[in-house]
Amino acid sequence: MTRLRIAEIFGPTIQGEGALIGEPTVFIRAGGCDYRCSWCDSMHAVDSAFRDTWAPMEPAQVWEQVRDLSGGVPLTVSISGGNPAIQDFAPVIAMGKAEGYRFACETQGSVARPWFADLDMLVLSPKPPSSDQVVDWDAFEACVQAGRGAGQTVIKIVIFDDRDYQWAQDAAARHPELPLYLQPGNPEVDPDVPVAAQDVADRLLWLVEKVTADRWFRPRVLPQLHVMLWGNLRGV
């Protein structure tokens, strides 16, 4: 089997954001990304300059590490990145599901994969204008289609400013049938700079006030709990 490029495997901790917020989770962070978001908080899993730190691993090695970290007790495994969809995680998912583990995947929705249908939760996060990326909506639609067999597909959008917020309303309107999560952006991405929980709270408040003032009651609005708890520290 093809080896996977893995930036880090860590946990168990709780999922800090989105539909599975609070859920005990082991994270597999894949190395490599087809995007270069201006505010990326995981450049160590994105930029080729870090490529030497991405371990080439057989799927069975990846799976063994997840099993070790969780003591063989089934839980939710979140495959993130980078963009994990540029690699083939089908073998890892098959190994884990055979032992009762559940799988979530977070991707921007630029590359569709058949293994999306094997997931318990597919989180599609189209990137707003502040990222300086341009969404390919045909590719995004292909991801939604590929996820039809998944337990659930949701949309999560990060919001940094008013322009992102307007964009999110249009983007979400493409799929009124999918649960929607909004998350205030985190402008501080240096792991060495501490983040004040109060700053996370203040950014959440800004977004809560926007949706309630507009009576836009569809999205759930959630912070990044891990940033509250650990700032931008890696591996938690």
Place this chain on the structure above:
Amino acid sequence: MTRLRIAEIFGPTIQGEGALIGEPTVFIRAGGCDYRCSWCDSMHAVDSAFRDTWAPMEPAQVWEQVRDLSGGVPLTVSISGGNPAIQDFAPVIAMGKAEGYRFACETQGSVARPWFADLDMLVLSPKPPSSDQVVDWDAFEACVQAGRGAGQTVIKIVIFDDRDYQWAQDAAARHPELPLYLQPGNPEVDPDVPVAAQDVADRLLWLVEKVTADRWFRPRVLPQLHVMLWGNLRGV
């Protein structure tokens, strides 16, 4: 129809805790409670000393106020308290559902009501030892049964200390089929005392470390976002 005793109706804001965390919500806080939890954060809706502040309202008046606050745009309505189950919210729920609103109810599970079956979300919060209350498990079972027709029933347990944590494991084991949410307790309940978001984060971290160390992967572990955002201020 019998009048309802209502402590406050407020929103829209986001649900700060539990299964619907982040969900835009209007809250109906019922006045009156059969419990007296040592750390109650809503004594203004519990203690008879506040009874004069509970408005006697016809169900239609309650409903009109919810509709006004939400501008007639359907959203989730959370009925809390006090213990809302000591009153009859069936008429309010019927009025709201006819207009496309969704209903959640938060109760300790001491009084079962047929209208639990009309809810989209029934949150049962049995109180741990630190509350100085004693759970009547027969009454709790009756609540679980009454909620069988609801969209979803979940258990939420507040944890202040190690004893509560042990108790939560036993309590949750009674219903392995129900989603489980754990929430660190908030020892500061004075609305005039500001709460540091960092303190909320620290208490969450304590609980996250307990469940992950024990490999107890069933519960979701979540903070009270509203306490992060507004401290103990009422009406938000």
